[in-house]
Structure formats: structure tokens, C-alpha cells
Amino acid sequence: MIAEKAAEAIKQAVCYELQNIVKDHGAVYNSGHEAYVILKEEKEEAAESLELFESHFKTIWEGLKVNILNTTDIYQARQAALALAEEAVQCVAVCDKFIETLGGINCDKK
Numbered sequence: 130m131i132a133e134k135a136a137e138a139i140k141q142a143v144c145y146e147l148q149n150i151v152k153d154h155g156a157v158y159n160s161g162h163e164a165y166v167i168l169k170e171e172k173e174e175a176a177e178s179l180e181l182f183e184s185h186f187k188t189i190w191e192g193l194k195v196n197i198l199n200t201t202d203i204y205q206a207r208q209a210a211l212a213l214a215e216e217a218v219q220c221v222a223v224c225d226k227f228i229e230t231l232g233g234i235n236c237d238k239k
Contacts, residue, residue, distance in 0.1 A: 139218065146222035157230040164227040171223050175216035182209035 131139075158164040185206035192199055 139214075142218045143221045143225065146218050147225050150222055150226055156226075158226065161227075161230070164223070164230055168220065168223045168227060171216060171220045175213060175220055178209055178213035178216050182206055182213055185209055 158167070185202055188202045189199075189206060192202060
């Protein structure tokens with residue numbers, strides 16, 4: 130389970146990302162179809178980051194099995210995991226904007 134302060138930081142990151150999305154693209158989507166397509170794009174980017182993490186994770190395991198531990202592999206896994214977290218924040222922010230499009234949400238109420 131994630132620490133409470135970390136969970137709060139993630140929620141704050143979502144609010145910041147939503148504010149950025151609204152600033153750049155407006156408060157609501159033009160349609161549910163537009164929202165869906167944008168959410169699908171973010172989901173696909175998250176999936177790509179997860180695949181990259183899994184690849185590095187496998188490389189770490191393969192190295193460990195032959196007693197080779199390469200910190201570069203661990204660093205690359207970390208970077209992929211961080212990208213995954215960033216994409217997940219974007220997915221949540223897009224969902225929030227989607228909900229706002231359908232009738233309302235406020236970051237401060239979550």
C-alpha cells in the first residue's frame with residue numbers, strides 16, 4: 130500500500146495535470162467520442178511504458194540468474210516505471226475532464 134502522503138501527492142499531481150489540460154485545451158471535451166479517443170491514447174501510452182518496464186524487469190531477472198547485476202538495467206526500469214506513473218496521472222486527469230464534460234467534478238472534492 131502506498132503511503133498516505135504519497136497518495137496525496139499523486140492526487141495533487143492529477144489536479145495539476147488537469148489544470149494544464151484545461152489551460153491548453155479547454156474545460157470540457159467537445160463530445161464523449163473525443164474524450165474516449167484522448168483517454169484511449171493515454172491508456173496506450175501507459176501500456177507502452179508498462180511494456181518497457183516489463184522488458185527491463187525481465188533483463189534484471191535474467192542477469193540475476195547468472196549473478197550479474199547491472200545498475201543501468203535497474204535505472205532503466207526505474208525510468209520506465211516513472212513514465213508509467215506519469216501516464217497514469219494523465220489517464221486520471223483525462224477521466225476527470227471526461228466526467229466534467231458529463232456534468233461536473235472538482236479536484237478539491239476528491
